[in-house]
Amino acid sequence: MIGEGHLVSTVPMPYDISEEKRDWYREVSARSRSRKAAARRGELCSGEVELNRPAFRPEVLMPERKHQGLCSLSLFSGGGGLDLGFERAGMHHVASYDVLDVCGETLKTNRPNWTVFSGAAGDVSATDFAEFAGEVDVVHGGPPCQPFSIAGKQGGGDDSRDMWPSFTRAIREIRPAAFVAENVPGLLGRRFDHYVQETIIKPLSRSYTIDAFRLSASAFGVPQERQRVFFVGFRSSAAARRHTVPKATHGDQDELFSAKCRTPGARAALGLENIGFDCFAPTLRSGFTGPRKTTSILNSKASQTVWRQLQIWPNGVQESREAALRFPPENGHFRLSVQDCGLLQGFPEKWQFKGAVYQVIGQIGNSVCPPVGYAIANSIVDALRA
Numbered sequence: 001m002i003g004e005g006h007l008v009s010t011v012p013m014p015y016d017i018s019e020e021k022r023d024w025y026r027e028v029s030a031r032s033r034s035r036k037a038a039a040r041r042g043e044l045c046s047g048e049v050e051l052n053r054p055a056f057r058p059e060v061l062m063p064e065r066k067h068q069g070l071c072s073l074s075l076f077s078g079g080g081g082l083d084l085g086f087e088r089a090g091m092h093h094v095a096s097y098d099v100l101d102v103c104g105e106t107l108k109t110n111r112p113n114w115t116v117f118s119g120a121a122g123d124v125s126a127t128d129f130a131e132f133a134g135e136v137d138v139v140h141g142g143p144p145c146q147p148f149s150i151a152g153k154q155g156g157g158d159d160s161r162d163m164w165p166s167f168t169r170a171i172r173e174i175r176p177a178a179f180v181a182e183n184v185p186g187l188l189g190r191r192f193d194h195y196v197q198e199t200i201i202k203p204l205s206r207s208y209t210i211d212a213f214r215l216s217a218s219a220f221g222v223p224q225e226r227q228r229v230f231f232v233g234f235r236s237s238a239a240a241r242r243h244t245v246p247k248a249t250h251g252d253q254d255e256l257f258s259a260k261c262r263t264p265g266a267r268a269a270l271g272l273e274n275i276g277f278d279c280f281a282p283t284l285r286s287g288f289t290g291p292r293k294t295t296s297i298l299n300s301k302a303s304q305t306v307w308r309q310l311q312i313w314p315n316g317v318q319e320s321r322e323a324a325l326r327f328p329p330e331n332g333h334f335r336l337s338v339q340d341c342g343l344l345q346g347f348p349e350k351w352q353f354k355g356a357v358y359q360v361i362g363q364i365g366n367s368v369c370p371p372v373g374y375a376i377a378n379s380i381v382d383a384l385r386a
């Protein structure tokens with residue numbers, strides 16, 4: 001176990017490192033263990049420091065729309081970012097599918113009345129979706145992005161985790177009026193031109209008019225630098241013509257946006273004291289990325305600098321605000337809890353994630369920011385209902 005404060009993605013494999021470096025890792029690790037024990041004994045917190053009271057309320061960004069007479073099915077549902085956005089936009093939820101049991105637990109905890117298939121029963125690649133044919137207006141999903149992420153090997157279709165063929169098969173079986181699929185921006189890079197044409201566009205373009213575009217989370221009020229790519233398809237060409245890519249509802253300094261519509265910085269969102277500097281949080285890394293069960297949300301060296309400027313510690317995320325307060329990092333920066341990470345991703349505080357910390361930040365970092373999902377869902381509703 002590597003101690004806190006190390007960039008997981010740049011840590012060399014054990015066989016690459018010198019004895020000197022190995023000793024250094026051992027020392028850091030031992031110090032980290034002893035600080036954790038001291039934190040558990042309550043020795044690191046003076047008692048004068050108060051819990052942060054977040055000012056950011058993502059639910060305000062997603063006013064609930066009344067039911068629109070449309071229903072949606074969710075594939076690769078994860079911790080429910082897209083599901084929540086679609087629900088707030090007034091879509092009736094038909095069912096969710098995810099191969100991880102912990103994702104199913106999260107969804108069932110928050111929405112006991114939803115139909116949720118998880119574990120083996122939630123494996124999209126092993127499910128026949130014909131029973132939903134004609135029963136579903138919209139299918140949405142985020143096939144795993146690791147095969148296309150610049151943080152990975154970018155194996156695309158050669159990566160066994162590639163689930164796009166299962167997604168397009170489900171669409172062909174269900175024949176919904178519209179579909180939405182989400183992924184990392186890397187998928188729209190030239191490297192995957194051929195893949196996108198052959199695996200996504202060709203199998204669906206006979207029945208669907210398809211558009212692909214990028215959205216930025218901060219343009220929808222979420223205090224994080226995060227871009228995602230969306231593929232949207234409509235069976236009816238009239239609905240496709242009516243569809244418009246969601247427009248930014250928020251900005252930072254832009255005069256176009258009133259103070260009410262300015263996306264807050266990460267510190268302001270979390271309710272931290274004014275240190276004379278604030279900005280959006282860097283993209284939160286998913287705890288499911290890579291082989292290690294990481295409790296760090298750090299996704300690059302560049303983002304390390306931004307977190308440092310923000311005086312927020314991105315490693316060793318804790319299971320609660322109380323635990324984070326009891327365990328201040330050595331440099332005195334603010335330590336994050338899973339609740340804080342959920343907020344920086346645009347999940348309302350009420351949304352509960354199940355599982356160990358690495359599984360929670362796995363679900364958070366994998367998710368579509370709910371306000372972005374909401375904007376997409378609204379644009380689909382408007383195109384189908386006009």
Ligand SMILES: C[S@@+](CC[C@H](N)C(=O)[O-])C[C@H]1O[C@@H](n2cnc3c(N)ncnc32)[C@H](O)[C@@H]1O
Pocket residue numbers: 075076077078079080081082083097098099100103122123124125141142143144145163182363366367368369
């Ligand atoms: C990018 S995440 C989706 C996040 C989700 N759209 C959200 O907004 O929260 C991809 C999900 O696909 C799931 N997954 C991977 N392989 C799967 C399979 N064969 N069947 C169902 N789900 C799968 C993963 O467990 C993960 O939760």
